[in-house]
Amino acid sequence: MMKRKSFREAECPVARSLDAIGDWWSLLIIRDAFDGITRFTAFQQNLGIAKGMLATRLRDLVEAGVLDLVPASDGSAYQEYVLSAAGRDLFHVIVALRQWGEAHRYRPQERRSVLVDTESGAPVARLELRAADGRRIAWPDTQVIAPS
Structure with missing residues (x-):
């Protein structure tokens, strides 16, 4: 399999942005986060994405500072994915x-x-x-x- 080229250090701001959010699953996850989805299972059900792919994309979005992983708002043992300030700037x-x-x-x-x-x-x-x-x-x- 061909390794994806990183644009993390590119001079172009568009290239750097695409390095963080440039695949369709990431953009659809961000769209769903704007629609209020915060839980792994809800993202998976809404998107129909494979669990491994979703886990990878969520991890990458957290690492890129687009999403924050926080304790569940209902006090349960779960964690939720919420838009960070950088993520909200993608509106x-x-x-x-x-x-x-x-x-x-x-x-x-x-x-x-x-x-x-x-x-x-x-x-x-x-x-x-x-x-x-x-x-x-x-x-x-x-x-x-x-x-x-």
């Missing part, structure tokens, strides 16, 4: 993937879940990238400057 990433999928992976009238604002019940607006002065910007308005 925009998950929403961006969701919105991309809604725009490009569904037929026009196909049913799907909807992300809503809990205060108003209205669907969440599309994410936008803004310049420091508040202007809305897109890909052609940006460039990457490599470190010198």
Whole structure:
């Protein structure tokens, strides 16, 4: 089997991010954590992932600082996986993937879940990238400057 290349020390922030969260199981685990799942068994049942694969992905997400392993909130002997501050910072990433999928992976009238604002019940607006002065910007308005 080919060994996966590590991007942990890459210059590119995208590569470093993908090193920590870049496989689909990890992103689906993070999505489920945002949906309130905290227990190993619940992740396994919801995702249909093999237990060994799930154990590996959860361990890697804890090591990457995306999830924290904490005592169970109900006082039982179990442990739970909760989003760390770094994990909670992935919310925009998950929403961006969701919105991309809604725009490009569904037929026009196909049913799907909807992300809503809990205060108003209205669907969440599309994410936008803004310049420091508040202007809305897109890909052609940006460039990457490599470190010198």
